[in-house]
Amino acid sequence: MKTYIKLGSIVFFLLNTFCLNAFSQIEKLCDNGYSPIETVTQSMPCDYNPYMIIFEDNFDGNSLDESKWDILGGVIRDFDFEMTKAFLTRDNVVVEDGLLKLITKRENLTNVLHYTETWEEEDMVYDDFEFTSGEIISKARFPINGRFEARIKIPSTQGLWPAFWMFHGILDSETGDYTEYSEIDIFEVLNRTNTDKEYTTNIWHVYNGEDRIDCQRNHGNAFIDGNFHIFTLTWDEDKIEYYVDSTLIRRTPYYTSMSRASRIARYCGQINQGIGYYKTKAFPREAMHILFGIAVMHTDTIGSYYITPYPTTPFPAQMEVDYVRVYQRKSCTDTVTVNNDIDTTENISYQSITGNIVNMTCAINIPTGYSLRVKASNKITFGNGFSLHVADGAVFHASTDANLCNSGRVAAE
Numbered sequence: 001m002k003t004y005i006k007l008g009s010i011v012f013f014l015l016n017t018f019c020l021n022a023f024s025q026i027e028k029l030c031d032n033g034y035s036p037i038e039t040v041t042q043s044m045p046c047d048y049n050p051y052m053i054i055f056e057d058n059f060d061g062n063s064l065d066e067s068k069w070d071i072l073g074g075v076i077r078d079f080d081f082e083m084t085k086a087f088l089t090r091d092n093v094v095v096e097d098g099l100l101k102l103i104t105k106r107e108n109l110t111n112v113l114h115y116t117e118t119w120e121e122e123d124m125v126y127d128d129f130e131f132t133s134g135e136i137i138s139k140a141r142f143p144i145n146g147r148f149e150a151r152i153k154i155p156s157t158q159g160l161w162p163a164f165w166m167f168h169g170i171l172d173s174e175t176g177d178y179t180e181y182s183e184i185d186i187f188e189v190l191n192r193t194n195t196d197k198e199y200t201t202n203i204w205h206v207y208n209g210e211d212r213i214d215c216q217r218n219h220g221n222a223f224i225d226g227n228f229h230i231f232t233l234t235w236d237e238d239k240i241e242y243y244v245d246s247t248l249i250r251r252t253p254y255y256t257s258m259s260r261a262s263r264i265a266r267y268c269g270q271i272n273q274g275i276g277y278y279k280t281k282a283f284p285r286e287a288m289h290i291l292f293g294i295a296v297m298h299t300d301t302i303g304s305y306y307i308t309p310y311p312t313t314p315f316p317a318q319m320e321v322d323y324v325r326v327y328q329r330k331s332c333t334d335t336v337t338v339n340n341d342i343d344t345t346e347n348i349s350y351q352s353i354t355g356n357i358v359n360m361t362c363a364i365n366i367p368t369g370y371s372l373r374v375k376a377s378n379k380i381t382f383g384n385g386f387s388l389h390v391a392d393g394a395v396f397h398a399s400t401d402a403n404l405c406n407s408g409r410v411a412a413e
Helices: none
Strands: 004-006 009-011 051-057 069-071 093-096 099-114 125-133 135-138 146-153 160-171 178-191 197-207 211-218 228-235 239-244 247-253 255-257 276-279 289-296 317-329 335-338 350-360 363-366 371-382 387-390 395-400
Touching: 051 146, 051 350, 051 371, 099 135, 099 289, 125 289, 146 160, 178 228, 197 247, 289 317, 363 371, 363 395, 387 395
Parallel strands: 335 350, 350 371, 363 387, 371 395
Antiparallel strands: 004 009, 051 317, 069 135, 093 099, 099 125, 099 317, 135 289, 146 228, 146 317, 160 178, 160 289, 178 197, 197 211, 228 239, 239 247, 255 276
């Protein structure tokens, strides 16, 4: 879901640059979305080792696990309500029957005080709302070379904009703006009318504080059928792939050859030293948060791209999430020595360290709500300089698994 973050708020806006071609082995890059030809100075290593699960929530119990998630509230994007308008509340985030339910309701809230775009107390304003909704964001940021998967039932209610997406931003403390911004929409669905429904995927990036690249793909009205589907994203150093129910629906390359005849996507193992390639600027590389949410469309013009729910549109409506899992592709054949101190709040919140032999000679600090997993196919050693501090509610897990490197295997705790 396209956003702009400012001082803790998320300001929603949409660009009009789209990808040019459907999924195929030869895929054009987004308009103005690639760098000038660059010559690769060293061959790209190819890492197809198995995945290891590093984060999971099955939404058991009767409340959201807030050691893993933050519940967003109030108005967090599109303060002028040009495209969306709903007030986010905790009451609209429900966990029951083994499901996360993000609920959108038609309920009138009058004279509600909320922050504006500047996020300053003196600029708070009063507004009336006809709809409330729910949204959550992971406390953790998750790194590249991962697989992100959730089983979800998407609401098809007219006027709603549900999304399963990822976000990263770097804040300029002086201006309050984000100089870098990355987003991957695993899906966002525009339910403009009962018949006009659009399932889209998107890759979006801001760099150098000004250049913005939007790489969106429309997949029609597929998967908006009232049933659960498994939505999966693989995010590697050379490409991003989207799957629904294990079927590949989109592949976007990072490297593309400079061939005059055609721009051929090159993947891991095909990127060679001394060869020139275009590099997709819209390819995020920073660790990202996961978000689930439902926006309510808002416009006064029925012919607009965004259409508010009709007076007859039934509510409440909800998006249901059965589970979410994050897997990390890690080395499982090398000897890995960790001698830099680890504070999980300063790095990737949920980490894994893997190798054939893992030597730990560092200080580790894991605060409440964070975790670190160490797994080796042979052995783990804890040498001089190793220390460990695990706060209440934190997790440190170390284990060996001789089958860690089996080809194609997903290694799960």
